[in-house]
Amino acid sequence: MSKLMVKFKPLSGKATRKEGDIPSGVDLSHLKLGLGTLSNIAEAAGITPLAKTAEILKDIVEIIEKKGENTEAVKDFTQFASELHQSLKKVLSPEDGVQMSNDLHEKIEGFQQYLEDSQKTLKGLAHRSKFGALLHAERDEKVLAGFKERSNRFMNSLNNATITYESIKLATPTAPGVFTGRDELVTAGVDKLCQGDHAHLAIMGTGGMGKTSLALHIMEHAKVREKFQEHAYFVPCEMMPDAPSIIQGMLQSSQEPILLVLDNFETPWYSSTDQNAVQNLIEKICGQRRVSVIVTMRGAEGPGNIEWNKLGGQSGLPPLTLEAAREAFLSISKNANASEDLDALLKELDCMPLAVLLMAQLSKRLALDILIKNWKNNKTDMLRNGNQDSRLTNMNTSIDLSLKMLESHNAASMNILPLLAYLPNGMPLWSLNLSQIYQISNFYVQLLHDLPDSGVEAQDLLEGHTANIQTIFTRQIDIAPQEAHLKAIYCFAEFTKFYPQILVMLDKALSHNWDSGQQEHIKIRFKKVYIMRFRGFYREAISEILKIQTIHMQIVPNDQKVQIKTLANCHKELGEIHYLQDQHTQAIEKLTNAQTEFENIGDRLGAAQCLRDLGNIHRMQNEYPQAIEKLTNAQTEFEKIGHRLGAAQCLRSLGDIHRMQNEYPQAIEKLTNAQTEFEKIGGRLGAAQCIKSLGDIHRMQSEYPQAIEKLTNAQTEFEKIGERLGAAQCLQGLGDIHRMQNKYPQAIEKLTNAQTEFEKIGDKQGLHNVCGV
Structure with a gap:
């Protein structure tokens, strides 16, 4: 960096480098565009120091670009500025390793102030009449060297910042509803966790015993949630190869009590090429008091030299x-x-939870006597093939019978297969049974392709399969990805309730x-x-947009319309x-x-959606x-292009405008029509929003029984589709x-529960409304 401007010409001279040259392999125009984009997105995310830092760095790049003629010097600076740009981007990309905290905010703010001083210095040097000569001065050499050193220290502080993956929080499954006979173990686990500063619990045993279910019920207990708040993390070790680095990042990120649920820990423990490293990690984790x-x-x-409290006894x-x-x-x-x-x-099943659940699902379609006969025949075949009569054989019998019924591919077998949701974590060494995984993934591809037209029926059909769909497809993409798997994932992504898994x-x-x-x-x-x-994860969404723009700049488009549409x-x-x-x-x-x-590209749908959103902004600003x-206008455009969902959304917003102006008859008419339209096209979210608005109208008119009925129904529907904000608003x-x-x-x-939910999803307006009651 100290040689960066040594051979700049005086102000009156002309640089010999052509505009657009890429001496370092990084196009300066792209670098400036990237810094400008970063500044805009950081501003949108509310990280003003980062926005200003990117803008100042962009200005410095422009100074260098205009004054530099030495390609080696420009190469040195461009490479350095590009690295600094990548480090700054990590602040908006949690999955790349940096989590925003007060400490990090202060670091960025301090670096921003330093850059402002450097910017003034460089601008002053650029305007001196003997600019090139002055840059040979020892003092200026130190200024430039100091700039690089200070920037390097800042980048190192970012690279060493706390890492986190929001996907851990997003991917936490819910505790299963069918859960019997384990209340005492739940109570014991909760007591251990809540009595002291820390506890180390081990839930051991064979596959199919319900280890994960027990852990989830303990994790979701009210006392545990009260103690650990948002710092309880469920880590599926068999699916997350980056679990060690993620865990270390979480430990660095909080001074509050932390609960880690390390599910299926046998995967890293037995499959790692360096078990000592895994042992050191688990012992380091358990060595921390909080x-x-x-x-x-x-x-x-249990793993490592740790005194584990085993739930259920020493044998598991x-x-x-x-x-x-x-x-x-x-x-x-x-x-x-x-x-x-x-x-x-x-008794034949040895009362193993997974086997019981599998057979109970099958009994929905088969008479009990036929089910018992089929099960015994399957077990006889297994024993004839050399298997020992044991609990493992009983489990495999239940699984094998379930998979055989899958082979028929008929409607009846499809209806009895919610049982598949229990297979991955229960099937002994399931990750090694690739043929069974392939068989199940093919079933799910077909299931998602042939879903009922009714969104309600489709979601109900998928409800019991969600954890299994996630596990099977993520595993299949690792083993043998197919375009059909991606299409199936897109189908699954149509259901808001399953967004965490998606x-x-x-x-x-x-x-x-x-x-x-x-x-x-x-x-x-x-x-x-x-x-x-x-889901209200705005910073993470902005980070993804930044990545889309970065990828977009690297693509040479075959179709300009595609390029414009992406932007x-x-x-x-x-x-x-x-x-x-x-x-x-x-x-x-x-x-x-x-x-x-x-x-400009003739995309009527996109233009209509923007028009609808602009209308909603005016609505929120009371500019009726x-x-x-x-x-x-947006509703008319949606109707012309046959987009019923967009038209219904506009109708609902128009109904809300009437409601906000106390024009209740017109509001009821529009909201009822919108609700009907949403229900016809399977728009459960829109229908629930209409019901909520109708409930609010009854509430404003002191028609409390009708209001309670509407709001309760809306809350139930919001909860079914996983829309936490709508449910919280109904509670309010x-x-x-x-x-x-x-x-x-x-x-x-009700108001306390609403306040808690608003806090969890980060809805400031909802919190303000509740606190003002």
Whole structure:
């Protein structure tokens, strides 16, 4: 860096380097564009020091570009500036390794101030009449050397910053609803975790005993959630090769009590080429006072030299009691009744939880006597082939019978296969049974292709399969990815309730080079942006947009329309993120630009969507005439191009405008029509939003019974589709009704729950509204 400007010509001279030369392999125009984009996105994310830092660095690049003629010097600077740019980008890319914290915010702010001083110095040097000569001065050499040294220290501080992967939080499964006979173990685990500073729990045992289910129920217990708040992490070790680095990052990131649930820890423990490193990691984790650990693992002994509290006894998790197994079976199979034959089958299954669940699912379609006969025949075949009569044989019998029924590929077998959701974590050494994985993945490809037209029916059909779909497809992409797997993932991504699992699958899809190349990766990332925006992860969504723009700049497009459409979609997504954060000025700018870009390439749908969003911004700003004009025009455009969803959304917004102006008859008419349209096209989210608005109208008119009915129904529907914000808003509305009826205990309960939910999803407006009650 000290030689960077040594051979610059005086101000009156002309640089010999041609505009657009790329002496270092990095196009300066692309570097400036990247820094400008970074500045804009950082501003949108609310990280002002980073935005200013990128803008100042861009200005310095322009100084160098205009004054430099020495290609080696320009190469040196360009390479250095490019590295600095990549380090700054990591602040907006949590999965690349940097997590924003107060300490990091201060580091960026300090570096921004240093850059401002450097910028003034460089501008002063550039305007001296004997610029080139002066740069040979020892003092100026030190200035430039100091700039590089200070920048290097800043980059090192970023590279050593806390790492985190939001996917850990996003991928945490819910505890299974069917869970019997383990209450005492849950209580014991909760007590251990909550009594002292830290605890080390081991849930050991063979496959199919319900180790993961027990860990999840302990993790989700109210007392555990109260102690660890947002610092409880479920880490599926068999699916996350980066788990060690992720865990280390989480330990560095918080001074609060942390709970780590290390699920299927046998995968790194037994498959690692360096078990000592894994042992050192687990012992280091357990050596920290503020960190509690639950490890689930096959076998009888916990990992490392650690004093584990084993739940269920020294030999591992025991089978269920006969009573608990019977309760689990009957809670799944409503067709079966308690009987001696059922008890005999459960004893044959050794009351192993997974085997009980598998057979209970099968009994929904098969009479119990036929099921028992088939099971015994399968077991006889296994024993005839040399297997020992054991619990493992009983488990494999249940699995084999389930898979055989899959081979028929008929409607009946499809309906009895929610059982597949239990297979991956329960199947002994399932990751080695590649033929079974291939068989199951083919089934899911077909299942997702042939889903019912009704969104409600389709979601209900998939409900029990979600964990298995995630596990199977992520594994298949590692083993033998096919375009059919990606199409199946796209189908799965249509369901909002499954968004946590879908994000993990989309990340895995990005690890493969698909037939469409980088354009497919852009499509995948846009789906991630939509899901993250929907779930309120705005920084993560902005990070994905930044990556899309980076990829986009590296592609030589065959079709200019495709290039413009990608940029327009980036602007539209950024505009919607601004809108959701009440940053209306920035949202209008981005959406107006996107609308113009869509119109320039004849994309009527994209332009109509921008027009709808602009109308909604006016609605939120109480600018009703402008809102009505834009929403009506957007609705007309949606109807012309046959986009029923967009038209229904505009109709709902117009209904809300009437509601906000106390024009209740018109509001009820429009909202009811919109609800009907949403229901016809399977738009469950839109229908729930209409029901909520209708409930609010009843509430405003003091029609409390009708309001409670509507809001309760809307809350239920929001919860079914995984829309936490809508559910929280319904809770708030119900709390308001109880308050207005002087039912203060119920009001406090509802409003407190709403406040907790708003805090979890980071909705400032919701928090403000609740706190103002």
